Amino acid sequence: MAGSIGDPKRDPSFTGLIALAGALAGVLLWIVTIVLSRSGLSGNGWSLSGNGALIIPFGIGPAVVAGGWAAIILRMRGHQRWLRLGIGSGLVGLALTAGSLLSLIAFGPGARDAGATASLFFGFLLYGWLVASAIVAAMIAAPDPERHGPPLWSIAAILLFPVMLIAGCEAGVGLLPA
Numbered sequence: 129m130a131g132s133i134g135d136p137k138r139d140p141s142f143t144g145l146i147a148l149a150g151a152l153a154g155v156l157l158w159i160v161t162i163v164l165s166r167s168g169l170s171g172n173g174w175s176l177s178g179n180g181a182l183i184i185p186f187g188i189g190p191a192v193v194a195g196g197w198a199a200i201i202l203r204m205r206g207h208q209r210w211l212r213l214g215i216g217s218g219l220v221g222l223a224l225t226a227g228s229l230l231s232l233i234a235f236g237p238g239a240r241d242a243g244a245t246a247s248l249f250f251g252f253l254l255y256g257w258l259v260a261s262a263i264v265a266a267m268i269a270a271p272d273p274e275r276h277g278p279p280l281w282s283i284a285a286i287l288l289f290p291v292m293l294i295a296g297c298e299a300g301v302g303l304l305p306a
Contacts (some may be wrong), residue, residue, distance in 0.1 A: 137282030146200065146285040147292045153192050154296020156305065160184050160305045171238030174229070182230060185297060187254065191221025194258045196289045199264040204282035205270035213268070217261040223252040 165181035176183065195218020202210035228250035235243030 132133065139279070142203070143281045143285040144167060146196065147288045150292030151299065152190075154298075155157055155300045156294040156296075157185050157189055157192075157293070158297045158300025159304055160188075162300075162306060164183040165306075167299055171233060173235075173240060173243070174232040177231075183225065184210065187225035187251070188222065189252055189293060189297075190258045191218050193290045193293060194218060194221045194261040197258075197286055198261045200282055200289070201265035202268065202270060202286045204279050205266075205268075206273045207268065208271040211266070217257075217265070220261070221254055221257055224240070224250050224257060232274040257280075 141294040161181045161184040164176045164184060165178055167177050167181075170180070174180070193218075195214045198217035199210050199214020200212055207213065229246045231246035231250060232243045235246065
């Protein structure tokens with residue numbers, strides 16, 4: 129497909145699109161974090177208000193980056209389903225984030241230590257998945273088109289995505305101060 133987003137000749141524009149997507153995702157994560165922190169959403173032994181809302185940038189943020197990195201790597205390697213697999217990788221991260229929160233809810237205040245331990249376990253799995261998703265994306269069978277040099281635009285996209293996500297969170301402060 130000449131001229132499609134998967135076309136290597138469009139790598140500079142793809143990298144720009146990735147940077148923009150990272151910034152927008154960061155702004156959205158910040159807005160959701162602030163709204164949750166002010167919401168008073170809580171239950172018996174858990175809370176998403178106040179500091180509890182930090183599960184958004186520190187849980188959903190890495191899930192988004194894992195999905196983005198997987199998609200970028202698979203696209204660079206010429207995989208036809210790079211976007212779907214990248215979204216799938218992000219969903220795995222979201223499931224691990226949900227597991228972290230749900231373990232606090234499931235164990236409840238009577239077993240606070242067990243709930244906190246399970247929540248930390250899911251958190252460690254999430255940050256492990258952040259790295260593992262990139263490794264899995266690099267190992268999945270793909271055409272791997274021949275290149276005349278290193279894929280500098282794809283490497284730039286991999287680096288820019290989390291940086292722009294963090295910058296987007298910082299920009300969100302201007303939109304909705306804490």
